[in-house]
Amino acid sequence: RTQGPGLLNNSDSSGALDPKNLKVKLVLLGDSGVGKSCIVLRFVRGQFDPSSKVTVGASFLSQTIALQDSTTVKFEIWDTAGQERYAALAPLYYRGAAIAVVVYDITNPDSFNKAQYWVKELQKHGSPDIVMALVGNKADLHEKREIQVQEGIDYAEKNGMFFIETSAKTADNINQLFEEIAKRLPRPSTSS
Numbered sequence: 001r002t003q004g005p006g007l008l009n010n011s012d013s014s015g016a017l018d019p020k021n022l023k024v025k026l027v028l029l030g031d032s033g034v035g036k037s038c039i040v041l042r043f044v045r046g047q048f049d050p051s052s053k054v055t056v057g058a059s060f061l062s063q064t065i066a067l068q069d070s071t072t073v074k075f076e077i078w079d080t081a082g083q084e085r086y087a088a089l090a091p092l093y094y095r096g097a098a099i100a101v102v103v104y105d106i107t108n109p110d111s112f113n114k115a116q117y118w119v120k121e122l123q124k125h126g127s128p129d130i131v132m133a134l135v136g137n138k139a140d141l142h143e144k145r146e147i148q149v150q151e152g153i154d155y156a157e158k159n160g161m162f163f164i165e166t167s168a169k170t171a172d173n174i175n176q177l178f179e180e181i182a183k184r185l186p187r188p189s190t191s192s
């Protein structure tokens with residue numbers, strides 16, 4: 001069975017790929033505390049609830065969105081749930097991922113450096129056609145900003161990544177993040 005790299009088994013019962021209904025694995029990477037869980041909960045549940053951590057061992061949360069061309073994309077979102085410290089596990093974690101979302105906190109330069117580390121890891125170990133997004137989260141904290149928008153834009157551009165700043169707290173750009181990465185997915189070919 002042929003399948004686009006990084007796309008999960010989204011074939012219908014006849015075994016044919018359904019290019020209108022994609023199912024993809026998305027992994028979140030970034031320093032602990034940058035807001036990965038909050039971004040997921042905001043997107044999946046529409047809530048900002050820092051106390052409700054995705055528990056270790058919970059595999060993933062999923063959420064489906066419809067694009068304008070009537071394609072649907074079902075994201076299976078994997079959060080590291082604190083395992084970002086165990087770098088050795090990382091290649092297992094992003095195996096089969098079509099999308100990697102690398103998150104930093106715009107008030108925290110260390111988290112921006114760590115994001116760059118994860119990008120290099122993905123370039124070494126990720127699928128070559130993985131769609132990568134760089135996300136500057138906590139954009140609501142203007143007065144504490146340490147990483148300028150342009151720094152994020154420049155780094156993302158150099159590394160062929162989509163870039164966006166978000167706030168899980170105010171919901172700013174959260175849906176846009178997922179819509180934009182969905183649009184950038186390689187589509188399985190419809191020709192036989």
Ligand code: GDP
Nearest residue numbers: 031032033034035036037038050138167168169
């Ligand atoms: P994770 O370790 O990357 O999953 O980070 P969490 O999602 O647990 O968030 C860490 C902390 O950052 C929590 O205390 C959240 O309240 C806070 N946080 C997350 N996103 C935002 C945001 O967009 N704005 C602000 N002001 N705080 C946020």
